[in-house]
Amino acid sequence: MSDYRLAFRSRVASVSGRREVLTGKAPFGIFGDGKEVAQLAMAKVFRPGDWRSGYYRDQTFMFATGMSDLSQFFAQLYTNTDIAADPSSAGRQMVSHFATRLLDAGGGWTRVGEAMQSAADLSPVGAHMPRSLGLAYASKLYRSDRALREAAPGFSTSGDEVTFATIGNAGTSEGLFWETMNAAGVLQIPLLVSVWDDGYGISVPNEYQTIKSSISAALAGFQREPGTTGFEIRVVKGWDYPSLVDTYADLTELVRREQVPALVHVTEMTQPQGHSTSGSHERYKTKERLAFETTGDPITRMRDWMVAEKIATAAELDAFADDDRKAVESARIAAWETYQAPIKAELDRAQGLIGRAQQESPEVRLADFVAELADPLEISRRVVQSAVRRAAYALRGRDGAAAGALRGFAKEYAARNDERYRSFLYSASPDSPLKVTPIAAEYSDRSESVDGRVVLLRNFDLNFARDPRLFVMGEDVGKLGDVNLVFEGLQAKYGERRFTDTGIREATILGQGIGTALRGLRPIVDIQYLDYLLYALELASDDLAPLHYRTAGGQKAPVIIRTKGHRLQGIWHTGSPMSVVLNALRGIYVAVPRNMVQAAGFYNTLFRGDNPAILIEVLNGYRLKERVPDNLGDFRLPLGVPETVRAGSDLTIVTYGALVRIALEAAETLAAMGVDAEIVDVQTLNPFDLKAAIAESLAKTNALLVVDEDVPGGASAFILREVLETQRGFEHLDAPPRTLTAAENRAAVGVDGDYFAKPNREQIVEAAYAIMRERRPRDFPDLRLG
Numbered sequence: 066m067s068d069y070r071l072a073f074r075s076r077v078a079s080v081s082g083r084r085e086v087l088t089g090k091a092p093f094g095i096f097g098d099g100k101e102v103a104q105l106a107m108a109k110v111f112r113p114g115d116w117r118s119g120y121y122r123d124q125t126f127m128f129a130t131g132m133s134d135l136s137q138f139f140a141q142l143y144t145n146t147d148i149a150a151d152p153s154s155a156g157r158q159m160v161s162h163f164a165t166r167l168l169d170a171g172g173g174w175t176r177v178g179e180a181m182q183s184a185a186d187l188s189p190v191g192a193h194m195p196r197s198l199g200l201a202y203a204s205k206l207y208r209s210d211r212a213l214r215e216a217a218p219g220f221s222t223s224g225d226e227v228t229f230a231t232i233g234n235a236g237t238s239e240g241l242f243w244e245t246m247n248a249a250g251v252l253q254i255p256l257l258v259s260v261w262d263d264g265y266g267i268s269v270p271n272e273y274q275t276i277k278s279s280i281s282a283a284l285a286g287f288q289r290e291p292g293t294t295g296f297e298i299r300v301v302k303g304w305d306y307p308s309l310v311d312t313y314a315d316l317t318e319l320v321r322r323e324q325v326p327a328l329v330h331v332t333e334m335t336q337p338q339g340h341s342t343s344g345s346h347e348r349y350k351t352k353e354r355l356a357f358e359t360t361g362d363p364i365t366r367m368r369d370w371m372v373a374e375k376i377a378t379a380a381e382l383d384a385f386a387d388d389d390r391k392a393v394e395s396a397r398i399a400a401w402e403t404y405q406a407p408i409k410a411e412l413d414r415a416q417g418l419i420g421r422a423q424q425e426s427p428e429v430r431l432a433d434f435v436a437e438l439a440d441p442l443e444i445s446r447r448v449v450q451s452a453v454r455r456a457a458y459a460l461r462g463r464d465g466a467a468a469g470a471l472r473g474f475a476k477e478y479a480a481r482n483d484e485r486y487r488s489f490l491y492s493a494s495p496d497s498p499l500k501v502t503p504i505a506a507e508y509s510d511r512s513e514s515v516d517g518r519v520v521l522l523r524n525f526d527l528n529f530a531r532d533p534r535l536f537v538m539g540e541d542v543g544k545l546g547d548v549n550l551v552f553e554g555l556q557a558k559y560g561e562r563r564f565t566d567t568g569i570r571e572a573t574i575l576g577q578g579i580g581t582a583l584r585g586l587r588p589i590v591d592i593q594y595l596d597y598l599l600y601a602l603e604l605a606s607d608d609l610a611p612l613h614y615r616t617a618g619g620q621k622a623p624v625i626i627r628t629k630g631h632r633l634q635g636i637w638h639t640g641s642p643m644s645v646v647l648n649a650l651r652g653i654y655v656a657v658p659r660n661m662v663q664a665a666g667f668y669n670t671l672f673r674g675d676n677p678a679i680l681i682e683v684l685n686g687y688r689l690k691e692r693v694p695d696n697l698g699d700f701r702l703p704l705g706v707p708e709t710v711r712a713g714s715d716l717t718i719v720t721y722g723a724l725v726r727i728a729l730e731a732a733e734t735l736a737a738m739g740v741d742a743e744i745v746d747v748q749t750l751n752p753f754d755l756k757a758a759i760a761e762s763l764a765k766t767n768a769l770l771v772v773d774e775d776v777p778g779g780a781s782a783f784i785l786r787e788v789l790e791t792q793r794g795f796e797h798l799d800a801p802p803r804t805l806t807a808a809e810n811r812a813a814v815g816v817d818g819d820y821f822a823k824p825n826r827e828q829i830v831e832a833a834y835a836i837m838r839e840r841r842p843r844d845f846p847d848l849r850l851g
């Protein structure tokens with residue numbers, strides 16, 4: 066009875082939510098109507114420590130488990146920015162995009178493993194699947210390793226947790242789904258995937274979506290059989306309450322006990338209100354199908370079954386219906402009032418302040434702004450902020466108390482709205498990598514010189530000995546010990562669980578990282594070449610980078626992506642799509658160390674911090690000799706602090722990564738030509754030079770050359786903006802700034818391809834020389850080379 070009533074209330078909420086959107090009170094609606102009954106069954110087997118990783122149809126499940134409720138649901142529908150009202154996203158995500166709060170107000174972990182959890186939903190279809198893999202994989206790691214459970218207290222009691230993923234039938238057409246399913250079958254992890262099959266993906270039916278029009282038929286080859294691994298697959302109808310309850314009970318027991326992945330294909334689900342509030346299904350569904358939305362309704366069928374089985378009489382159920390409708394309606398009204406009350410108060414306050422300023426300065430025309438706020442087009446903060454600021458423009462140059470009060474409010478209000486709408490992109494917790502205390506590398510007479518790869522190898526070894534939560538996943542990182550042998554011998558020392566070979570599946574390697582990081586582990590996601598990061602880019606951009614932001618500080622996944630790039634051979638092993646990385650991945654820090662000692666120093670910082678980051682090692686640097694710091698493993702380089710690798714007085718060359726060495730060679734040639742170049746290695750592109758050291762260098766040299774591995778207008782444009790605009794570097798320049806970048810085309814294979822596609826020593830010399838010649842033509846005669 067209580068299940069039925071919960072499903073009923075959930076339905077009323079869907080209907081009510083749609084109405085709120087259609088009457089203009091909420092921006093958008095997408096609801097779980099037609100999917101209720103299966104979710105009741107799934108909720109019954111869901112325990113503290115378990116994870117949901119699902120999509121926007123799951124409100125009934127969220128209500129049934131207590132991870133959400135009607136008031137949070139409506140708060141999110143109305144876009145309430147108060148974390149207490151909408152703990153999933155503080156008004157940042159569309160309705161039905163759920164998340165539990167894993168972090169406390171200071172950004173530290175709560176005892177995540179002791180409560181039911183939901184990873185933060187996202188709108189791109191299927192993009193939550195890869196991290197589901199990691200959530201489930203963490204159970205396997207925790208179960209097999211008691212020391213790990215002790216090293217990450219509060220995250221897992223015994224490794225018995227199950228991850229429940231949900232996805233729509235059409236969502237299974239995405240590559241990310243298939244990649245996840247294959248990997249889950251290979252890994253044999255406690256992942257229970259439910260496909261909510263309503264026959265459609267918006268207007269496109271299953272025959273266009275899925276081979277054999279059925280995901281369970283398509284995946285039949287995944288079914289585990291004696292002697293093989295695989296999935297346990299079940300098909301059950303979305304209205305068949307007793308079968309659903311039995312299926313989830315049996316299957317979850319198996320998944321939990323044996324850590325076997327499972328698929329529940331829930332068929333014959335409905336969409337009584339159509340896909341979402343942005344369209345009407347009458348436009349594309351047949352009459353028969355529209356009729357089925359009523360005749361096949363899972364709640365009606367559950368009710369019929371209850372009456373037939375004499376669990377309740379129709380009259381009893383009708384009597385509850387009234388109460389349940391009222392309960393939903395009063396939750397909605399309360400949520401609407403809670404949403405509106407503070408904004409209305411802000412409107413009133415602003416109106417009062419403008420009114421008083423008007424009295425103080427009757428000659429200024431402020432009446433329009435007062436009128437705007439007295440009868441606003443909408444109850445919104447933009448209305449308030451816009452009116453207040455335009456009133457302040459009209460009051461410019463006036464010193465009265467009321468004008469001052471209005472300006473004070475305008476400033477405060479803007480700052481408060483920045484917090485509401487722009488905060489939490491990066492971790493600000495005590496564990497932020499920006500707060501890790503730097504420790505300089507130390508050298509002595511005993512410091513030996515070794516290949517760069519050995520510096521990294523020893524540094525990883527020391528970190529892995531220090532922190533049992535660290536592990537690395539990727540292609541060839543285990544048995545081989547990385548294609549450049551950076552992990553040589555470490556799998557033998559630390560075991561397969563910590564140096565783990567994976568299939569060629571960059572997106573789900575990253576997903577495995579996101580999921581395990583959410584569960585308190587410290588994954589290093591190894592992407593073999595920077596060029597192949599693009600396979601994982603969508604996920605990095607949509608799931609990882611905005612995770613802390615979209616949960617308003619409720620969740621974090623401190624994944625460290627290790628990759629290598631810039632210089633080797635050919636079209637796919639020399640890539641530096643740095644502008645892609647920078648622009649798609651705000652929220653993720655970007656380190657571009659010039660050598661392996663610097664890389665080690667940044668890893669040492671990032672492993673101790675809680676913000677995701679990507680570190681790009683210089684691909685042709687593994688065989689170059691470097692001196693090993695005596696405090697390897699322990700020294701920590703600060704993020705956002707460039708290093709001047711050559712002091713000079715004539716011009717500043719700003720660069721990073723592999724180009725630092727080439728720029729240093731160029732500086733020697735330049736010195737012989739009478740040019741004393743200062744070379745600044747930016748070291749981390751994000752954060753970028755937090756103390757404006759580059760502007761200081763410009764104050765001395767008055768000239769800027771940015772040398773970049775990326776395409777024209779790529780990362781160099783980013784660097785120019787930072788230096789010229791943010792740091793006001795233009796004030797120091799006495800010649801136009803220049804950028805020297807890679808070509809638009811990628812590098813042909815071979816040493817010549819690299820030389821002619823990427824900045825080389827001679828190009829740097831000539832670009833620097835040209836700047837000098839422009840400033841002092843008499844001292845620097847034309848080279849007459851073109």
Ligand SMILES: Cc1ncc(C[n+]2csc(CCOP(=O)(O)OP(=O)(O)O)c2C)c(N)n1
Nearest residue numbers: 122188189190233234235236263265266267
């Ligand atoms: C990557 C991506 N492409 C397109 C969309 C637009 N879109 C939103 S929902 C949807 C249909 C999803 O259908 P299904 O997975 O069956 O879930 P249902 O809504 O039917 O429950 C589409 C195409 C999206 N959100 N993400």
Ligand SMILES: [Mg+2]
Nearest residue numbers: 233234265266
């Ligand atoms: Mg569907």
